[in-house]
Amino acid sequence: MKRRILCITILFSLLLVGAAFFVSMLTHDKSQQSTRSEEVLVANEIARLIDAGEYTEAREKADRLGDSLRGSTVGGTFGKDGIIVCGLAIFFMGMVFLYVYFKILRPFDRMKEYAAEIAKGNFDVGLNVERSNYFGAFTWAFDCMRKEITRSRAAEREAVENNKTVIATLSHDIKTPIASIRAYAEGLEANLDTTPERRAKYVSVIMRKCDEVTTLTNDLFLHSLSDLGKLQMQPEEFEAVPFLEETIREISAEQQDVEFEKPDFSPVISTDKKRLTQVVENLINNSRKYAKTKIRIFMTEKDGMLELHFTDEGPGIPDEDMPFITGKFYRGRNAGEENGSGLGLYIVRYIAEQSGGSLMLQNRGGGETGLEAVVSIPIRNEM
Numbered sequence: 001m002k003r004r005i006l007c008i009t010i011l012f013s014l015l016l017v018g019a020a021f022f023v024s025m026l027t028h029d030k031s032q033q034s035t036r037s038e039e040v041l042v043a044n045e046i047a048r049l050i051d052a053g054e055y056t057e058a059r060e061k062a063d064r065l066g067d068s069l070r071g072s073t074v075g076g077t078f079g080k081d082g083i084i085v086c087g088l089a090i091f092f093m094g095m096v097f098l099y100v101y102f103k104i105l106r107p108f109d110r111m112k113e114y115a116a117e118i119a120k121g122n123f124d125v126g127l128n129v130e131r132s133n134y135f136g137a138f139t140w141a142f143d144c145m146r147k148e149i150t151r152s153r154a155a156e157r158e159a160v161e162n163n164k165t166v167i168a169t170l171s172h173d174i175k176t177p178i179a180s181i182r183a184y185a186e187g188l189e190a191n192l193d194t195t196p197e198r199r200a201k202y203v204s205v206i207m208r209k210c211d212e213v214t215t216l217t218n219d220l221f222l223h224s225l226s227d228l229g230k231l232q233m234q235p236e237e238f239e240a241v242p243f244l245e246e247t248i249r250e251i252s253a254e255q256q257d258v259e260f261e262k263p264d265f266s267p268v269i270s271t272d273k274k275r276l277t278q279v280v281e282n283l284i285n286n287s288r289k290y291a292k293t294k295i296r297i298f299m300t301e302k303d304g305m306l307e308l309h310f311t312d313e314g315p316g317i318p319d320e321d322m323p324f325i326t327g328k329f330y331r332g333r334n335a336g337e338e339n340g341s342g343l344g345l346y347i348v349r350y351i352a353e354q355s356g357g358s359l360m361l362q363n364r365g366g367g368e369t370g371l372e373a374v375v376s377i378p379i380r381n382e383m
Contacts, residue, residue: 174217177213180205181210184209187202220343237269238273240267252284257293261299268379269379279348290315292314293313293314305378307374307376308377316370319363326345352377357377360376361374
């Protein structure tokens with residue numbers, strides 16, 4: 001494109017020079033005709049002076065006529081006016097070419113080089129936005145597109161890494177309970193359960209390990225649904241206290257490690273019963289797994305929200321882990337050898353937020369130990 005515009009500039013310069021030459025020639029011809037008329041008049045006057053015998057005056061006029069004839073040449077006239085006009089024309093076209101080059105051609109060349117790098121997959125190269133050129137808005141939009149593609153690729157790489165982490169974590173966490181199930185099943189097959197107590201113990205361990213596997217696969221399933229935005233919430237209105245009392249009784253399974261303090265009020269909430277059950281189950285199982293103490297559950301009401309408090313007397317969560325503990329696949333430093341996918345608190349937070357509430361975690365203070373998890377759920381406004 002630069003060559004084409006340069007050729008057009010040279011062509012227009014030649015046309016301007018030619019036009020200037022033509023105008024100069026026309027002006028010179030008119031001036032020459034006027035000068036010749038004056039010279040004829042002077043020559044006639046010299047002839048009359050000679051006839052009248054005025055030789056001195058006739059000689060002076062003849063000398064002036066000769067000087068006039070020697071100075072009136074075509075080259076001299078054009079060399080003075082034409083060169084000025086042609087110089088101005090060339091200067092003007094040169095300035096036009098420089099303007100087009102710096103404001104259009106050079107930014108366009110940069111855009112071509114930038115597009116070529118993007119086509120090669122080099123998304124790290126940046127493009128400076130120059131508001132003064134005609135491609136400023138286009139340059140900004142193009143660079144925004146590059147940044148968006150970069151973010152999308154980074155998110156894709158993170159998703160791939162997350163999937164690898166899920167597979168590795170699930171394989172590791174399921175392997176341990178499966179091994180225990182197999183060991184106790186082989187014990188039953190070999191008739192090692194010689195007493196009813198031993199047989200009950202074997203059956204109890206097998207059932208507990210099956211529940212661990214079920215919890216892991218449920219967490220993984222909920223994670224995949226939340227990632228795809230397909231976690232279906234089917235809210236319905238119901239009284240919170242009777243539902244939670246029955247749900248906690250079923251989850252505690254006669255283990256006597258969960259204490260539910262029934263409040264003197266029973267608000268009506270609107271949420272998904274199945275998802276709320278998963279929230280309660282995850283928080284109770286987390287306390288059982290990591291705190292291994294008695295779990296206390298009570299309810300409060302604040303600013304139109306029902307707050308479910310889950311407290312234990314365990315070691316709590318280290319302060320350095322607290323900002324990240326509800327992230328996907330994150331496990332605190334106090335997890336130890338306990339099995340887990342790092343999805344439990346992430347799923348609790350996700351379901352709470354989808355219900356219009358939130359999850360808050362804090363270590364208990366004031367001489368008390370343990371962790372307090374507070375799940376808030378909107379209370380239905382009474383009409």
